[in-house]
Amino acid sequence: xxxxxxxxxxxxxxxxxxxxxxxxxxxxxxxxxxxxxxxxxxxxxxxxxxxxxxxxxxxxxxxxxxxxxxxxxxxxxxxxxxxxxxxxxxxxxxxxxxxxxxxxxxxxxxxxxxxxxxxxxxxxxxxxxxxxxxxxxxxxxxxxxxxxxxxxxxxxxxxxxxxxxxxxxxxxxxxxxxxxxxxxxxxxxxxxxxxxxxxxxxxxxxxxxxxxxxxxxxxxxxxxxxxxxxxxxxxxxxxxxxxxxxxxxxxxxxxxxxxxxxxxxxxxxxxxxxxxxxxxxxxxxxxxxxxxxxxxxxxxxxxxxxxxxxxxxxxxxxxxxxxxxxxxxxxxxxxxxxxxxxxxxxxxxxxxxxxxxxxxxxxxxxxxxxxxxxxxxxxxxxxxxxxxxxxxxxxxxxxxxxxxxxxxxxxxxxxxxxxxxxxxxxxx
Ligand SMILES: [Zn+2]
Ligand SMILES: [Zn+2]
Numbered sequence: 471x472x473x474x475x476x477x478x479x480x481x482x483x484x485x486x487x488x489x490x491x492x493x494x495x496x497x498x499x500x501x502x503x504x505x506x507x508x509x510x511x512x513x514x515x516x517x518x519x520x521x522x523x524x525x526x527x528x529x530x531x532x533x534x535x536x537x538x539x540x541x542x543x544x545x546x547x548x549x550x551x552x553x554x555x556x557x558x559x560x561x562x563x564x565x566x567x568x569x570x571x572x573x574x575x576x577x578x579x580x581x582x583x584x585x586x587x588x589x590x591x592x593x594x595x596x597x598x599x600x601x602x603x604x605x606x607x608x609x610x611x612x613x614x615x616x617x618x619x620x621x622x623x624x625x626x627x628x629x630x631x632x633x634x635x636x637x638x639x640x641x642x643x644x645x646x647x648x649x650x651x652x653x654x655x656x657x658x659x660x661x662x663x664x665x666x667x668x669x670x671x672x673x674x675x676x677x678x679x680x681x682x683x684x685x686x687x688x689x690x691x692x693x694x695x696x697x698x699x700x701x702x703x704x705x706x707x708x709x710x711x712x713x714x715x716x717x718x719x720x721x722x723x724x725x726x727x728x729x730x731x732x733x734x735x736x737x738x739x740x741x742x743x744x745x746x747x748x749x750x751x752x753x754x755x756x757x758x759x760x761x762x763x764x765x766x767x768x769x770x771x772x773x774x775x776x777x778x779x780x781x782x783x784x785x786x787x788x789x790x791x792x793x794x795x796x797x798x799x800x801x802x803x804x805x806x807x808x809x810x811x812x813x814x815x816x817x818x819x820x821x822x823x824x825x826x827x828x829x830x831x832x833x834x835x836x837x838x839x840x841x842x843x844x845x846x847x848x849x850x851x852x853x854x855x856x857x858x859x860x861x862x863x864x865x866x867x868x869x870x871x872x873x874x875x876x877x878x879x880x881x882x883x884x885x886x887x888x889x890x891x892x893x894x895x896x897x898x
Pocket of ligand 1: 516517518519520521534535536537538539
């Protein structure tokens with residue numbers, strides 16, 4: 471039997487190629503194999519050559535490290551309005567577990583952090599503390615699967631330059647600090663974050679005082695005077711305070727304030743989770759449980775709602791203020807956000823440096839060059855002391871002594887301002 475081709479050649483797009491047909495006499499044409507959906511395969515081997523693939527931030531697709539083929543990732547862009555999940559047993563039970571792909575766990579014996587790596591990655595260091603006392607384990611898929619992810623936008627190759635620029639900023643840091651950027655190893659890792667949604671319906675009650683001027687007769691002075699008195703009234707009110715899209719870190723191996731300095735992340739870039747984004751990259755599942763994170767978030771929301779309610783009161787005299795907060799529409803999300811981590815050693819101390827994998831913003835700890843700081847403080851204060859000293863002892867000159875005193879005070883004020891900045895920088 472000799473049947474006609476499935477489609478006349480003129481209708482077939484030019485880029486389509488003839489592929490092997492499973493049916494006798496039927497000619498099959500297919501789009502080029504370079505861009506196709508990653509199958510639900512559990513590992514990310516290149517369908518073209520069998521080599522390892524990795525998610526490529528620049529291309530936004532999975533790329534073969536050997537033949538360069540690109541494979542599009544099918545994920546839906548959901549942005550800020552990504553679905554939220556209720557706190558019900560049903561939702562918890564039906565939430566998928568694990569990463570949805572074959573991965574290995576790397577456990578650090580130094581800091582206790584567990585990092586998820588691609589099965590082919592020969593990982594030897596912990597990205598959180600830099601230790602090489604790590605042991606591989608088979609991943610146990612019991613944790614919730616993240617529902618949404620912001621894919622990496624920044625490439626690893628850009629990290630050193632960004633870190634260098636950041637290390638050079640400010641004058642009270644050691645000058646040779648910038649050298650650590652040349653040897654730093656940056657690890658791209660998706661970190662877990664919770665976001666919570668709630669409306670806090672807040673009822674408040676307080677005694678509010680209103681000032682009133684009143685005339686009275688002063689028997690001592692035998693004349694009329696005015697004075698301010700406060701009239702107290704019980705008042706109450708309600709305010710609904712909404713909370714949305716605040717990030718709550720789910721890792722306990724990077725201080726929360728350090729991660730906060732990486733914000734903002736642009737949540738408009740959120741897409742539905744697809745394990746292909748993790749190909750070739752590390753990830754960390756949440757270490758802070760949904761319950762613990764929600765408890766902390768709720769306490770923070772209650773405090774914020776209390777402040778909002780207090781601010782409703784249009785008087786500076788308030789007493790017996792009390793609030794009753796009821797939570798409504800509570801919902802949660804589990805996200806993966808892209809971060810580069812590195813640790814560097816400076817004079818036998820380890821410092822953490824983090825880079826936002828979406829925006830390139832850098833944050834971290836820096837050693838302070840205290841000698842530089844104290845020399846500057848001395849340079850600010852000493853001249854005034856000298857001038858005042860000369861004025862007092864040698865010249866018995868009051869004007870010179872006064873000028874010296876003013877110089878000391880000015881220098882000290884500037885020195886204190888500088889010290890405050892340094893303290894803030896060293897604590898941040
Ligand atoms: Zn390939
Ligand atoms: Zn570690």
